Amino acid sequence: MNQKAIWTVIVALVITNCLSVVYFVTNQSGEKSAEKTVEATKPVVASGEEEVVATIGETSITRQQWLHELEDRYGKQILEGMIDEEVVRQMAKKHNIALSEDAVNRELTLIKTMYNTIDHEEINNEHWKEQIELSILLEELLTKDAVISEEEMKHFYEENKHLYEIPKSYHISHIVVKTKEAAEQVRDELENGSSFTALAMEKSTDEFSANRGGELGFVNAENGFAPESYLDIADKLKPNEWSKPIEVEGGFAVIILHEVIDAVTYSYADVKDQIKRQIAIDQMNGSISVEPFWKELDVKWFFENHQ
Structure with missing residues (x-):
């Protein structure tokens, strides 16, 4: 798995899971966001129906204000990510694309051992396995009609065999x-x-x-x-x-x-499908996107009328 392949996976993860990005952005900027919200909010007295989530002196921030701020800042990104995930799953089902647990675990192992700058303290294996599954499904959808010869795939494997040998x-x-x-x-x-x-x-x-x-x-x-x-x-x-x-x-x-x-060497048979996807995606010379499938599933969403 070369660096380009690794970035392919990471890009797809970002596309299919904006929720994670928003989570970290929100955590890192939470104090600043709250500070700006307080500056922009006049002192209010929460009614009995409004839950107060913070008080600063005589100023209160209600849950409604907080959620409205979150929606304004991140709502479109989160909703788009949720739609992308569901689109990938529905399209995979439509085309009878299913993955083995071994394929997902193998991809997780390669990423964890080779893409070392991932903050592993934040990795939850089940969460990442879910995102890797979505990533592979998207790649399978995008390359399902690609024709790659056995000879070309075997040549790729032999040329990059060391990438499939994990110490x-x-x-x-x-x-x-x-x-x-x-x-x-x-x-x-x-x-x-x-x-x-x-x-x-x-x-x-x-x-x-x-x-x-x-x-x-x-x-x-x-x-x-x-x-x-x-x-x-x-x-x-x-x-x-x-x-x-x-x-x-x-x-x-x-x-x-x-x-x-533990040390492992993946055989050609183990990574054949992965190699096919990688070669096909390299030949596409385009970005990996879920967008082409939105029209096929007739996706309609809130922001169509709120641009």
């Missing part, structure tokens, strides 16, 4: 501190129930990962995202278990293992 990979986070004593103190706090993520944000000297709670994503011997010592120690840990202090450049580290993915 044993470890999803880890770390906390880096200056001294061994400080690392031992981190371990003591973890033993007493402190959050690894919170401690990393508070104490870690690794600026790259500290603001992500120490998150390093999936690391392995090939991608070079972590020292070899991390891999050796991670191999001896159980999921959700943290290590003893590890000496690293600039101090000592404590790592925690989240998940292990």
Whole structure:
């Protein structure tokens, strides 16, 4: 799975799931949104039928005001994403396109191990599996009439075989501190129930990962995202278990293992359908979009008359 293939999946995920994007945008801008809303809202006294969701001094923000603001800011994007998802499902059913669980799990594994910059702390496997399924269904719909020769697909596989060979990979986070004593103190706090993520944000000297709670994503011997010592120690840990202090450049580290993915090599038969979709999409030279199917299903929506 090359970088273009990875971006194909990510683009399709965005198209078919605007809800996730809105969720994170809303979280990150929530305080600013509330602040602007308060500035624009004159002091009100909520009636008995209006639920107050915030009070600032003598000013109240009601649920109705809040929901109206959300609809104005994100309503069209959310509704479009919901329609896209349903369109993909209905079109897949119409054309008898179904996916095996193995195909979805394989795509999830490839994404998690190869697209390392995903914030894995926010990944919920069931949620991502659902979005990957929608992504593959959309690709299948767009390429269902494509004719790709067996020879071309086999050539693609042989040329890119290394992309389908996943080394044993470890999803880890770390906390880096200056001294061994400080690392031992981190371990003591973890033993007493402190959050690894919170401690990393508070104490870690690794600026790259500290603001992500120490998150390093999936690391392995090939991608070079972590020292070899991390891999050796991670191999001896159980999921959700943290290590003893590890000496690293600039101090000592404590790592925690989240998940292990065993080494796997996918055969041509395993990825044949994926290769067909990828070649066909490359040949299309266009964007991946659900829009062409809206007319086929006669989609009508609120914003048709509210542009």
